[in-house]
Amino acid sequence: MEPTNSLLESLSDEELVQRICHATPREASECREILFSRYYPKVAGWTMKWTRNRDEALEIAQEVFLRVQEKLSTFRANSRFSTWLYTVTRSVAINRGKAAARRPAVSLEHEAMREPKDPGRGADDLAAEKQIARKFRAAMARDLEPLEAKVLYLHHVDGMTLPAITDLLRLDNKSGAKAFIVSGKRKLKRHFGKWLRVQTSAGSSALEGSQ
Amino acid sequence: MSRKTLQAWLEAAYDDQAECPPPEVWLEAELEALSPQARQQVDSHVASCPRCAAERELAQSFDRDEMDLSQREIRDLVRKLDELESPQIIEFPPEASTVRPAWMMRLAVAATVVLAVGLAFQLSRRQPPTLPDAPQIEATRSSTVDLLQPIGDIEVAPEEMQWNRFEGADSYQLVLSRVDRATLWETTTADAIIEVPSEIQAKFSPGVTYTWRVEAVDSDGAVVGRSSSRQFAIAPESGNS
Numbered sequence: 001m002e003p004t005n006s007l008l009e010s011l012s013d014e015e016l017v018q019r020i021c022h023a024t025p026r027e028a029s030e031c032r033e034i035l036f037s038r039y040y041p042k043v044a045g046w047t048m049k050w051t052r053n054r055d056e057a058l059e060i061a062q063e064v065f066l067r068v069q070e071k072l073s074t075f076r077a078n079s080r081f082s083t084w085l086y087t088v089t090r091s092v093a094i095n096r097g098k099a100a101a102r103r104p105a106v107s108l109e110h111e112a113m114r115e116p117k118d119p120g121r122g123a124d125d126l127a128a129e130k131q132i133a134r135k136f137r138a139a140m141a142r143d144l145e146p147l148e149a150k151v152l153y154l155h156h157v158d159g160m161t162l163p164a165i166t167d168l169l170r171l172d173n174k175s176g177a178k179a180f181i182v183s184g185k186r187k188l189k190r191h192f193g194k195w196l197r198v199q200t201s202a203g204s205s206a207l208e209g210s211q
Numbered sequence: 212m213s214r215k216t217l218q219a220w221l222e223a224a225y226d227d228q229a230e231c232p233p234p235e236v237w238l239e240a241e242l243e244a245l246s247p248q249a250r251q252q253v254d255s256h257v258a259s260c261p262r263c264a265a266e267r268e269l270a271q272s273f274d275r276d277e278m279d280l281s282q283r284e285i286r287d288l289v290r291k292l293d294e295l296e297s298p299q300i301i302e303f304p305p306e307a308s309t310v311r312p313a314w315m316m317r318l319a320v321a322a323t324v325v326l327a328v329g330l331a332f333q334l335s336r337r338q339p340p341t342l343p344d345a346p347q348i349e350a351t352r353s354s355t356v357d358l359l360q361p362i363g364d365i366e367v368a369p370e371e372m373q374w375n376r377f378e379g380a381d382s383y384q385l386v387l388s389r390v391d392r393a394t395l396w397e398t399t400t401a402d403a404i405i406e407v408p409s410e411i412q413a414k415f416s417p418g419v420t421y422t423w424r425v426e427a428v429d430s431d432g433a434v435v436g437r438s439s440s441r442q443f444a445i446a447p448e449s450g451n452s
Contacts, residue, residue, distance in 0.1 A: 044278035045277040054278075154268075
């Protein structure tokens, strides 16, 4: 006899995962429904932060659970299920954000397009660039306001849109995250523009296109 | 050395994750599980690291926010996922299919004819047959795509990735990720081997573990087979190729 729904509901997340992987299809489906009932609202709420559009947030959340379903058998319970789910959710959202940021239609006018990588670069160049990047990061932490650095990271590295950042950080100034992008970039150009030109010895501005 | 835009420098500045804890550490449950000393260390780190300060905001909003969803919306999701568990990739025991469809019978007859012709051809040859070259890639008959290489510890960044050909596959979708599940490369190919582009090779770092998997897709776009995820790591002493 298969366990009743109320018994299944009393199971921990990790126990439900075990059952999904090893139980009969019907019981696995019930376990999946219980597990996803616990987390679908949370994942959708989080993806809503990224998209600020309910339909799109649900679409991304479904992609997250599709990935979860695909990888569920690899979950070894070395971490909490909720922690593992967060890493999947974050990865899906960031990849979507980066893909969207690469599309010209949604790029801000003042954003620079990335230059193609020089195929001739060797290991020495890469190592040198990594070293400069680490110094750049340390200097950013020193010279930028924490909020400016945080907004720059969320926008340029994670690919989050400015309205989404405004919402996430609960910024209540008039222009929201954009104000911190503008002031942060101005400081970066002032502090690092010349320095980066020298470091990369390219002969033209390393901050080219970032007006 | 190549020129970079501001955006590229910002990305590069945070590309090295060695100094930062993994992003999920900022979830409340994970923070609570830390020892007081470890908690002090991450608190001290986040004060000077914009990356971790941003990641903490993201993780804490995961703890905090929920969308108001109906039970019906949740059931719809589960139903969709149930449907996506394609029956084509489930291996049924032989006794499950007592009635064989007509196409299967035709296929069996065709296979018998091919075998008979092949056998007759071999017997008619006077010279002893030479051994064919050992196939590098074999067609897989189970529902699993077998990944061949790279797997485990390797000396240099892989220049190509290879798996066994899968019967019925029209193309293959490959996903290469870091262990934090950030996707490095997603691509589709018709062959069971693919060259790793130089820009992807440049992303490999020694000592870091990478995960990859492959899905076999038929001509209708349906996934007919999947590999399990396999990992590889480049030996720390070797550099990027």
